Amino acid sequence: MIEQGLKVEGYWKFIYEDGRVIEHKNQIxxxxxxxxxxxxxxxxxxxxxxxxxxxxxxxxxxxxxxKLANESFRKIITSETxxxxxxxLRFFLQSTEANGNWNEFGxxxxxxxxxxxxxxxxxxxxxxxxxSNMVLTVEVRITFIAT
Numbered sequence: 691m692i693e694q695g696l697k698v699e700g701y702w703k704f705i706y707e708d709g710r711v712i713e714h715k716n717q718i719x720x721x722x723x724x725x726x727x728x729x730x731x732x733x734x735x736x737x738x739x740x741x742x743x744x745x746x747x748x749x750x751x752x753x754x755x756x757k758l759a760n761e762s763f764r765k766i767i768t769s770e771t772x773x774x775x776x777x778x779l780r781f782f783l784q785s786t787e788a789n790g791n792w793n794e795f796g797x798x799x800x801x802x803x804x805x806x807x808x809x810x811x812x813x814x815x816x817x818x819x820x821x822s823n824m825v826l827t828v829e830v831r832i833t834f835i836a837t
Contacts, residue, residue, distance in 0.1 A: 695837040698723065700812040702795065705827040714816050716795075717751040718832070722811035725799055738800045740767040741808060742781040742828055745794040751813045757806045758796050758813065763788045764803055775834040783826040791819050797830055 700716040728734040747759030768782040779797060794815050801808020812830070820826050 697835040697837050699833045701831040702814050703829040707825045716812045716814035718812045719755045720753050721756050721809050725809050741798045741801045743796045744792045748793045751815050755813050756810050758794050761805045777832045779830040781828040789822045793817050
């Protein structure tokens with residue numbers, strides 16, 4: 691008997707215009723896994739908006755998270771691409787957006803520009819700063835791996 695599993699990994703890249711790159715693995719939360727299952731059998735449509743949400747809380751990530759602990763900024767996706775079994779979601783933050791110190795990040799699916807709307811797919815808690823004179827690209831990679 692051959693047994694095979696499926697693993698879903700999330701990975702964040704913060705790409706500053708000066709060339710600095712900060713990378714972190716994140717937690718795919720249960721609501722995100724449930725949404726993937728619904729997409730798979732057609733319970734959900736696959737053309738849905740993605741939003742980046744940023745907040746200031748340092749509360750640890752939990753599999754049961756359904757929102758950020760203290761969401762303070764949100765922006766719709768700039769681009770989405772797929773290469774093999776890896777999906778890349780990119781969010782472009784201009785010099786006038788999201789300036790300050792941030793601690794928590796999440797991708798929401800099926801949301802709007804309203805705080806806490808949609809389904810939280812993943813969450814990351816790591817400190818990141820953005821100054822008003824910089825542009826920042828946030829890239830979230832989701833990879834599906836056979837185990």
